[in-house]
Structure formats: structure tokens, C-alpha cells
Amino acid sequence: MKLSQLLAGQKGIVKEFTDLEMSVKLMEMGCLPGEEICVERIAPLGDPIAINVAGYSLSLRKREASTIILL
Amino acid sequence: MKADLRVALVGNPNTGKSTLFNILTGLNQKIGNFPGVTVDKKTGYCTLPDGRNAEIIDLPGTYSLYPKSQDESIVFSILADRSNALKPDLVVVILDASNLKRNLLLYTQVADLKIPVVIALNMIDVANKSGIKIDVDLFAKRLGVPVVPISARKIEGIDKLKAAISYANEIALQNESIDVEAIAPQLIARMQTELQLDNPYFALQLAHQHETVKFLSPTENDTIEKLEQEFSFHSQKAQGTETIARYAFINELLYDTVKKPETAQDESLSNRIDKVLTHKIFGFILFFAILLFMFQAIFSWSSYPMELIADLFVWVQDKLHHVLPAGPLTSLLVDGVIAGLSGVMVFIPQIAILFAFISILEDTGYMARVTFMMDKLMRKVGLNGKSVVPLIGGFACAVPSIMSTRTIENWKDRMITIMVTPLVTCSARLPIYTLLIALVVPNRNVWWLFNLQGLALTGMYVFSLISAVVVAFVFKLILKGRERGYFIMELPVYRMPRWNNVVYSMYERAKTFVLQAGKVIIAVSVILWVLASYGPGDRFERIDKKYRQSQYTKTLNPDELNRAVASEKLENSYAGALGHFIEPAIRPIGFDWKIGIALITSFAAREVFVGTMATIYSVNGSAEKMESVQKKMGEAKNAQTGRPVFTLAVAFSLMMFYAFAMQCASTVAVVYRETKNWRWPAIQFAYMAVLAYAASFVAYHVLK
Numbered sequence: 001m002k003l004s005q006l007l008a009g010q011k012g013i014v015k016e017f018t019d020l021e022m023s024v025k026l027m028e029m030g031c032l033p034g035e036e037i038c039v040e041r042i043a044p045l046g047d048p049i050a051i052n053v054a055g056y057s058l059s060l061r062k063r064e065a066s067t068i069i070l071l
Numbered sequence: 072m073k074a075d076l077r078v079a080l081v082g083n084p085n086t087g088k089s090t091l092f093n094i095l096t097g098l099n100q101k102i103g104n105f106p107g108v109t110v111d112k113k114t115g116y117c118t119l120p121d122g123r124n125a126e127i128i129d130l131p132g133t134y135s136l137y138p139k140s141q142d143e144s145i146v147f148s149i150l151a152d153r154s155n156a157l158k159p160d161l162v163v164v165i166l167d168a169s170n171l172k173r174n175l176l177l178y179t180q181v182a183d184l185k186i187p188v189v190i191a192l193n194m195i196d197v198a199n200k201s202g203i204k205i206d207v208d209l210f211a212k213r214l215g216v217p218v219v220p221i222s223a224r225k226i227e228g229i230d231k232l233k234a235a236i237s238y239a240n241e242i243a244l245q246n247e248s249i250d251v252e253a254i255a256p257q258l259i260a261r262m263q264t265e266l267q268l269d270n271p272y273f274a275l276q277l278a279h280q281h282e283t284v285k286f287l288s289p290t291e292n293d294t295i296e297k298l299e300q301e302f303s304f305h306s307q308k309a310q311g312t313e314t315i316a317r318y319a320f321i322n323e324l325l326y327d328t329v330k331k332p333e334t335a336q337d338e339s340l341s342n343r344i345d346k347v348l349t350h351k352i353f354g355f356i357l358f359f360a361i362l363l364f365m366f367q368a369i370f371s372w373s374s375y376p377m378e379l380i381a382d383l384f385v386w387v388q389d390k391l392h393h394v395l396p397a398g399p400l401t402s403l404l405v406d407g408v409i410a411g412l413s414g415v416m417v418f419i420p421q422i423a424i425l426f427a428f429i430s431i432l433e434d435t436g437y438m439a440r441v442t443f444m445m446d447k448l449m450r451k452v453g454l455n456g457k458s459v460v461p462l463i464g465g466f467a468c469a470v471p472s473i474m475s476t477r478t479i480e481n482w483k484d485r486m487i488t489i490m491v492t493p494l495v496t497c498s499a500r501l502p503i504y505t506l507l508i509a510l511v512v513p514n515r516n517v518w519w520l521f522n523l524q525g526l527a528l529t530g531m532y533v534f535s536l537i538s539a540v541v542v543a544f545v546f547k548l549i550l551k552g553r554e555r556g557y558f559i560m561e562l563p564v565y566r567m568p569r570w571n572n573v574v575y576s577m578y579e580r581a582k583t584f585v586l587q588a589g590k591v592i593i594a595v596s597v598i599l600w601v602l603a604s605y606g607p608g609d610r611f612e613r614i615d616k617k618y619r620q621s622q623y624t625k626t627l628n629p630d631e632l633n634r635a636v637a638s639e640k641l642e643n644s645y646a647g648a649l650g651h652f653i654e655p656a657i658r659p660i661g662f663d664w665k666i667g668i669a670l671i672t673s674f675a676a677r678e679v680f681v682g683t684m685a686t687i688y689s690v691n692g693s694a695e696k697m698e699s700v701q702k703k704m705g706e707a708k709n710a711q712t713g714r715p716v717f718t719l720a721v722a723f724s725l726m727m728f729y730a731f732a733m734q735c736a737s738t739v740a741v742v743y744r745e746t747k748n749w750r751w752p753a754i755q756f757a758y759m760a761v762l763a764y765a766a767s768f769v770a771y772h773v774l775k
Contacts, residue, residue: 020307025559027314028135030173040342044351045447048456050562054172057341057562059443064557 004065012070019067030054074126082165084132085563119237168198179248183272195220202332215246373420384413411596411682430576434568453547455484465495481556602646661771675736720774731763
């Protein structure tokens, strides 16, 4: 299951990443394997999405969210 | 000022770093550039409890020492390069107490560079309120550094922080966070011996960043490159390993020192606000309502102070004309310098109000939501959600906005944003628009609420946004991308704006405007006055002689005579000659030679237009009757037809010209500085000139 498939309000736990370059950036922002992610909302035009991770809000595009594989 | 100690402030974005900087340094600060790069360097001074004087450097906010943008790359260079003149003696790392986990990543990186560190645990009040309990003593003991809980917003704990800075050790005593050598043991060891580096983490960072940092010699660079190949060093993998190790350390630390409330938290206030502000429909309605309100406010709130300033200048000019002896010097001062200045000073209220709004939108966190809402739309036209900030900032001034595009990581997105930002109606165009709109658009309300002039101005702003979007789309088709773009951005929690920051920004911007524009305008006014007051050969004498003839002195009263002389002199002056020279080129878009003079003088800065108009019509008008520029322009009649010069068609044609033409030397310079290539400002100048002429042509012929 990819993060991009979650709907607003749904939660998941990060398992791994499919893209090395993106993973480095996401992990720096606290989005690490084992971390719980909650999709807070989806932008009015359907992209990007806002997630809650490690206690704060982070926005990322759906394409970027699709590189995050959830447990 | 001589400093005994240099202190760098380092921290994540949105941690209150700038607020702390303002508190520590007060108004005793200056903005400059870091040598060799175009990153704003904010420095200030602070007196410590022991009497020593500390120089405080505010470094750009960053999430890690691995830079994602140009601004962020300066942080590592300043901290690590020992030959750098700005290398700090001490680093104050600001941590957001309510979001410690992510904030600590940067701390552990800085700490591993073995520079003396003090931690400022900011927003401790917010953390306490939401039930987060931090065992500060244990936290400090585990890290081996002084930790001072503060609240920069409430100005609490600042004295303790100053004390901690003055008692800080001169050598770094912090505990190890992770085993840095384990990430690339052989490479780090060899780099340390070959480049004589005593710090393993500095060696590792150089392995990652040696291609971008500026302080390495070519031989050092080659050595690092060679070693990297020898040990097949993979930058991204190593960085991933490091980040995971650091978070493991952080999790363990936080597990022992921080207690968070177990029960599910209430839905945060920010979340509830976001439900409305980023709503599918209300979100956009509100965004446009805010923009509309902003422009209405700029127009209506500023009208009273503007009239006051204009009247003041008229009064001063009037008095000076009576007090000073008549002659060329008085004329230079009153009709040249003061007339030119007054045309610009009246716009201080508008600029202050505009910057107040922009600073409030940034400060509250709303700007980040606009970025979030607009990203998809912006991407369609080749921009990026983050382009919204420079574009909205472009309403104020293109120069800082183009500098702020450095936060856009993607090269193509950034170039397109730079290319279209100067199209957005900046504050220098505001004086021109308000003057011309006030001349030709009636001042009355429609549908009870909207002022017709305010609507016309809003229209110009919307039009500028539309043209920026269209041009961006064209550039999207032409330019080729270099790398993939991404959009990972923190959405900061909503906060009340810090009113003193808002006031400070208003003051700072108005001051910059007055000083920078003022200098140009005085210079241009003096030159223009000379050009307008003298003519080639004996033309002026012949005019004087001509009007001394009885056919004129008898038929015209003295006032009319003076006006006829002045007007003919202006036409025959050097400035008039210049205006006449370009008149054939601008006649098709409805401009006469007087406007031609203003186009030439405002070539380097748009706001000079109004000053020039003021000077031209002062030289032309009678000295006895001082009036505001607007009144003089309104009364200007075409010599042949007797109809007003500034008709609807001419006014809108002029506005179109200023909407598109790149009449700003500062923007050209900053685009060159940011792109490091003359091709970009040249292309920009050319396309804007073509659009300006075409749009003016259309506007003039449609409205004529």
C-alpha cells in the first residue's frame, strides 16, 4: 500500500521507500520507517496532500507520496 | 563595532529564530551579503551580562546541514570553514520544544562539527500548554550542553540565554551523538590524514558537499574525488544511513527525557482553521477576498495620509518660493528636487500598508497554505506552489522576490518564476497607476461597496497575475528541465502575527524605499531640471525676445504670457529635444514628447515617472500657484486640439506600458546575480519590451 492511496483521515506506518533520492529528503523531515503517518487533508485540487508525521504537518505531492510504502 | 565574541543562530525554519534575533539585537542590526554568495546576512550586536559585546549572525533556517537550496548551503560553509572570517565562536541552536524530534536532527549534525553549542529551547510555553513535559536537566546532561528554555514571543528566558552565552565554554564539550566514522570508515580516515582534518564529521560532510562548497582548493577537491571512487562512496546511501542513525539516537534521548500526553489529542486548532482556509470552495474564495481587501485597503486607508503629505509638499514649495530669492538655484531646489521628491514621498503610506499585509500573511503561516492550495494549478503553467510566494511578494518588489526564489529547488521552476516575477504589479508601479487612475477613472462607488478606482486598480493587479501565468506557460514549453522537481514543505502551525515584526517590516521597507528611490529621484530630478531649463544654442534667448514683442505683451495677461514662455522653453530645451527625438516611436501608442521624457527618465526605475511628471509640469506651470502633480496633469491640454492630454486611452496605454516594460535597473541586476548569466536578464528585458509596446498599442487604439 502506498501513502498516496490513503484518503484524508487515514493512517499508516512507513515500511520502506521506492526512491532513494526522495527517501533521503523525506527521512530528514522525520518521515522514517516505523513512523506513523496520518493524511490530514488533500489540497482542493486533489494534489498535493498534507500529512501529519512526527507531530507536525508536512505537505508533499502525490507522486512523492507514492514512493512511500506503508505496512 | 568591535565584537568580543561571534555567535551564530542556527535552527529549523519556523522555530522563532528571527524573533529571537530581533530580541537579542534590537534595532541594532544590519542586512548585508555573505561574501561571494547572494544570501542575506543579518548581523547585530548584543551586550552580554559580563559586559562583553557579542556579534550575532542569523543564519538561514534549515532542516539539516545537507542543503536543499542555495540559502541553506551557506550554513555549513559558515560553520565548518575555519578559514572563513565569519566562523562563529559559539553556535546557539534554536529548537522548537513542541517539535523536538525533527529539530534535533540539525542539532546533532552541528554538535558533531565540534563547535561550542548552547541550546535555546524555544516555545517552551506552547509545549507545556499542550502537555509535553521535558526534563530539561536530564536533557542537558545527556547532550552535554547548556540548555535554556525560552519563549521568544513572550520574551521569557532571554536573560538566562544571554548568561549561558557568556559562560559558554570555548571548546566543544558536547557528547557524541552517533558513531560518525562507522558510516564510511576508510574514506573518513583517509580524508582526515590526507587533508589534515581533525573532525571526522567535517570530513564526511566534505565528502558529500565538496562539489558545491567554495572554500576547497582544486587539489583538495581532486583528492576527495579520488578517495570517493577508491572507496565507492555513495552520497545518498551514506546520507540515508546517517539520518537513520541520528533519529535512533534522538528517539532514545526523547524516550528518556520527554513525556507526551498519552491520550489522543484534541484536534489541533491549526487543523480546524485549515479545514476552512484550505477548503475546496471557501479556500479559494477567501484567498481572493484577502487579495481584494488588501488592494482596497491600500487605496482607501492611504488616501488621507497621502493627501497630507502632498499638501505638506505644496505648502513647502509655496513658502520656499516666497522666502528664497527668485533665480535658477531656487528653481532647481523647488521645481527640481522638491517637486521630484514630493511625487514619490506621497506613496510611503501605500508601500507601508502593502508590506504590512505581506508580512502578516507570511507570519501567520497563511502563505504556506496558499502554496499548498495553488501547487497543482501552478504546476500546470510550469510554475511550482512555492512560486506563489515570490509572485505575491512581487506585489511589493521584484528584487527581494527574485531572491526568494532560491527556496525553489527545481532549476526550471525557479528560472520560470524569475522570468515572470517582474510582470507582477510591484509597489513602484503603484504610484503610476494610482496617479493615472485618479486622473481618468471617476471616484465613486458601484454596488454600494466597491470604489470604482479601487476596482480599476484591482483590475491592473489581476491582469498582471494573468499575464505572468500566460508568459510562464510559454516558458514552460520552451525551457528544458534539468532535474526532477519535488515539493516537500512544512506547513507551520497558525500563529498570531507578531505585531512588532509587522511594524518593523513597514518601517524597514519604507525607509529603504525612501533612501534608494530618493537618491535616484534627486539625481534624476537635478539632471532633468537642467535639461528642461536650458536649451541648445540661443533658442531660449530667441523665445524671450519673441515674447517681448508688443503683439504678445499687449494681448496676453502676465500669467498667460509666463505660461506661454515656459511651455515654449520646455519644448525647446534639451529634455524637450530628447522627448521629440523619441516621439515618432511612441506616437502610435498615444504618447507625446512630454511623456517621452518621463519614459526615458524612468528607464532605470519606474517610480521616477511620477517625479518627472511633477518636475515637467512644475517647470511648465506658474510659480505663483503651486498644485499637486495630479491636478497639474489633469489640467494639461494638448496644444493643438485643446483637449486634455491624459484621456482614458492615453492613461491606460501608459499603464499597459508600465505593466510590461522592464523599467527597473535593480531587477535586471538581481536577475543577473541570481542566474549568473547575462542571457536571462537580456531575454527578459526583450520579451517585456515587446509585450509593453504591443499592449500599449492595443489599449490606445481600443479605447481611443
